[in-house]
Amino acid sequence: MSEYRVEKDSMGEVRVPAKAYYGAQTQRAFDNFPISNLTFSREFISALGRVKSVAAKVNAELGLLDAGISEAIQKAAKEVIDGAYDHDFIVDIFQTGSGTSSNMNANEIIARRANELYSGSEGPVHPNDHVNFGQSSNDVIPTSIRVAAVLAVNEELIPALKHLHKTLTKKGSELKHVVKTGRTHLMDAMPVTIEQEFSGYARQIELGIERLESALKRMRELPQGGTAVGTGINTDPKFGAEFAREMSDQTGIDFSEASNHFEAQATVDAPVELSGQLKTIAVGLMKIGNDFRWMNSGPNSGLGEIQLEAQQPGSSIMPGKVNPVIEESLTMVSAQVIGNDAAITVGGQAGNFELNVMLPVVAHNLLESIRILGNAAANFADKSVKGFIVKEEQINQMVGKNPILVTALNPLIGYDKAAKIAKKAYAENRAVLEVAKELTDLSEEELSKALDPLNMTKGGFVD
Numbered sequence: 001m002s003e004y005r006v007e008k009d010s011m012g013e014v015r016v017p018a019k020a021y022y023g024a025q026t027q028r029a030f031d032n033f034p035i036s037n038l039t040f041s042r043e044f045i046s047a048l049g050r051v052k053s054v055a056a057k058v059n060a061e062l063g064l065l066d067a068g069i070s071e072a073i074q075k076a077a078k079e080v081i082d083g084a085y086d087h088d089f090i091v092d093i094f095q096t097g098s099g100t101s102s103n104m105n106a107n108e109i110i111a112r113r114a115n116e117l118y119s120g121s122e123g124p125v126h127p128n129d130h131v132n133f134g135q136s137s138n139d140v141i142p143t144s145i146r147v148a149a150v151l152a153v154n155e156e157l158i159p160a161l162k163h164l165h166k167t168l169t170k171k172g173s174e175l176k177h178v179v180k181t182g183r184t185h186l187m188d189a190m191p192v193t194i195e196q197e198f199s200g201y202a203r204q205i206e207l208g209i210e211r212l213e214s215a216l217k218r219m220r221e222l223p224q225g226g227t228a229v230g231t232g233i234n235t236d237p238k239f240g241a242e243f244a245r246e247m248s249d250q251t252g253i254d255f256s257e258a259s260n261h262f263e264a265q266a267t268v269d270a271p272v273e274l275s276g277q278l279k280t281i282a283v284g285l286m287k288i289g290n291d292f293r294w295m296n297s298g299p300n301s302g303l304g305e306i307q308l309e310a311q312q313p314g315s316s317i318m319p320g321k322v323n324p325v326i327e328e329s330l331t332m333v334s335a336q337v338i339g340n341d342a343a344i345t346v347g348g349q350a351g352n353f354e355l356n357v358m359l360p361v362v363a364h365n366l367l368e369s370i371r372i373l374g375n376a377a378a379n380f381a382d383k384s385v386k387g388f389i390v391k392e393e394q395i396n397q398m399v400g401k402n403p404i405l406v407t408a409l410n411p412l413i414g415y416d417k418a419a420k421i422a423k424k425a426y427a428e429n430r431a432v433l434e435v436a437k438e439l440t441d442l443s444e445e446e447l448s449k450a451l452d453p454l455n456m457t458k459g460g461f462v463d
Contacts, residue, residue: 002018003017003018004016004017004018005017005018007023007024007027008024009023009024009025009028011024011028014027014028015027020088021085021088021108021109021112021113022088022090022105022108022109022112023104023108023111023112023127024108025101025104025105025108025127026088026090026091026101026104026105026108026109029091029092029095029096029101029102029104029105030090030091030092032095032101033091033092033094033095033101034092035092035093035094035095036092036093036094037092038092038093038094038364039089039090039091039092039093040089040091040093040102040360040363040364041148041364041367041368041371042083042086043148043151043152043367043370043371044144044145044148044363044364044367045080045083045086045089045106046080046081046082046083046148046151047144047145047147047148047151048080048102048103048106048140048144049077049078049079049080049081049106049110050077050081050144050147050247050250050251051135051140051143051144051147051224051247052073052077052080052106052107052110052131053073053074053077053078053081053250054243054246054247054250055133055134055135055224055243056069056070056073056074056077056130056131056133057070057074057246058239058242058243058246059133059134059236059239061242062236062238062239062242064133064134064236065130065133068118069114069118069124069125069130072114072115072117072118072123072125073110073111073114073125073130073131075114075117076109076110076111076113076114076117077110079113080106080109080110085109085113088105088109089102089105089106089109090105091105093360093361093364094360094361095360096357096360097350097355097356097357097358097359097360098137098138098141098355098357098359099137099140099141099359099360099363100137100141102141102360103132103135103137103140103141104127104132104137106131107127107128107131107132108127110125110127110131111125111126111127111130111131114130114131134227134234134235134236134239135224135227135235136226136227136228138226138227138228138229138265138354138355139223139224139225139226139227139261139264139265140224141359141360141363142223142264142265142268142356142359143222143223143224144363145268145271145359145362145363145366146219146220146221146222146223146270146271147222147247147251147255148363148367149219149271149274149366149367149370150216150219150220150253150255151251151253152367152370152371152374153212153216153274153370154216154253156370156371156374157212157370157373157374157377158209158212158213159374160373160374160375160377160378160381161205161208161209161212161281161374161377162209163377163378163381164205164377164378164380164381164385165202165205165206165209167381167382167385167386168198168201168202168205168381168385169198169199169202171198171385171386171388172194172195172196172197172198172199172201172202173195175193175194175195175198175390176193176194176195177193178193178194178195178390178392178395179191179192179193179395179399179453179454179457180192180193180194180197180305180395180398180399181395181398181399181402181404182197188402188403188404189404190404190405190407190456191399191402191405191453191454191456191457192457193454193457194390196457197291201288201291204284204287204288205281205284205377208277208280208281208284211277211280211281212274212277212278212281214277215270215273215274215276215277216274218269218270218273218274219270219271219274220253220254220255220256221255221256221257221258221259221264221270222240222243222244222247222255222256222257222258222264223258223261223264223265224239224240224243224244224257225239225240225241225243225257225258225261226240226258226261226262226264226265228354229262229265229354229355230260230261230262230264230265230266230354231261232261240257240258240261241257243257244256244257262354265354265355265356266351266353266354266355266356267348267351267356268344268347268348268351268356268358268359268362269348271344271348271362271366272344272345272347272348272362274366275340275341275344275345275365275366275369276341278337278340278341278366278369278370278373279337279338279341279369281337281373282333282334282335282337282338282341282369282373283334283338285330285331285333285334285373285376285377285380286330286331286334286335288330288380289327289328289330289331289334289380290327290331292306292308292324292327292384292388293324293327293328296308296324296327296388303398304391304394305390305391305394305395305398306388306389306390306391307388307389307390307391308324308326308327308384308387308388309383309384309387309388310322311325311326311383312325324384326379326380326383326384327380327384329376329379330376330377330379330380333372333373333375333376334376336368336369336372337369337372337373340365340366340368340369341365341369343361343362343365344361344362344365344366346358347359347361347362347365348362399453400431400432400433400453401425401429401430401431401432402432403421403422403423403425403426403432404422405432405451405453405456406418406419406421406422406425406432406436407456408450408451408455408456409421409436409440409442409450409451411461412440412442412446412450413440413442417439417440420439421435421436421439421440424439432451433447433448433451436451
């Protein structure tokens with residue numbers, strides 16, 4: 001059996017691997033773009049298969065596509081959705097800006113497989129005339145981006161963030177009795193409880209989820225039905241609305257036809273907005289991860305407030321060293337998402353007249369950000385937040401010697417005298433309470449009440 005077969009397209013003959021399901025146009029694109037070896041993700045390929053399946057079904061219902069051909073296309077597209085041909089999606093991410101090469105990659109794979117399902121190896125299903133009927137790359141690829149991203153956010157990222165939120169809240173509640181030194185400018189400040197600190201982290205995640213849900217409203221508007229430039233040439237005027245209805249039925253997501261196809265195809269504003277929200281979440285996770293690293297620093301020469309679970313040896317030369325590897329992974333993911341957002345932002349600026357011409361790079365970076373953020377958030381919850389322990393003795397010692405505790409004495413003795421106590425306590429490495437006994441006329445009971453760190457976490461004045 002020959003290693004290759006000859007395929008034809010409008011430009012002539014092309015040699016294609018004999019076992020490949022793709023055809024001539026895919027092969028040309030593979031040869032034209034030997035750039036990165038990066039290809040579309042599982043999420044995007046699945047969404048592309050969904051678009052082809054739904055389009056075939058709706059076109060048959062509208063009487064525009066033969067029922068038998070439609071059924072074969074839907075069966076073949078289902079196999080694409082399920083991942084049977086991922087290895088045949090070979091076109092590099094850095095290709096034609098419309099993603100036409102990847103649209104044709106899907107059309108060719110589905111047509112070849114549909115012909116096998118329809119009537120053996122040779123059948124009537126054509127990649128352009130049937131699989132791509134009533135469509136253009138210019139609405140297929142933007143629609144696939146939106147479907148893939150909406151599904152990934154709903155099925156992967158939001159559940160991971162909810163899990164992290166729940167884990168942070170639970171851990172904070174378990175440690176509500178622990179009062180630690182608050183810090184501003186990385187310097188000692190007024191005390192806070194760990195529960196209070198963790199409530200801030202949890203709120204960051206909660207707001208991140210709200211931001212995602214808001215952005216998804218715009219992402220659920222589908223460009224499909226605009227075809228080449230937004231006018232809907234070569235498709236039924238009812239196709240866009242029927243496509244969105246069928247996609248909603250099949251996914252359980254409330255998709256709708258774009259209210260303006262010219263906006264939906266000329267721009268990627270909705271994906272840019274979603275990416276911005278992913279960046280905001282990444283910035284928040286970077287802050288949380290770095291706080292954990294600081295609290296864990298030591299064990300003897302750092303803050304040493306908490307001890308993270310040991311996950312692996314930390315050094316190839318220093319025996320016994322253990323590093324905060326989960327937090328480091330989290331912060332690197334955050335950096336990647338921030339970088340991806342920069343690429344998506346530049347991509348969003350590349351809309352010229354009726355089409356954005358950086359669709360593949362927008363798709364790749366957006367879906368990568370969703371995937372790695374979700375994975376990192378769940379990993380952080382399970383391998384860090386759940387299992388760390390608090391070094392209460394170390395925390396109590398640091399709180400007791402925190403010179404900033406004198407702030408609570410301001411209403412009782414004034415700022416200047418309180419500052420004198422703070423400086424003396426710091427210079428002599430003594431507890432503030434001890435020094436205050438020497439330098440004020442307040443009773444021990446009054447001082448103990450005023451300088452109780454737990455009372456300070458409740459706000460207001462110390463009675």
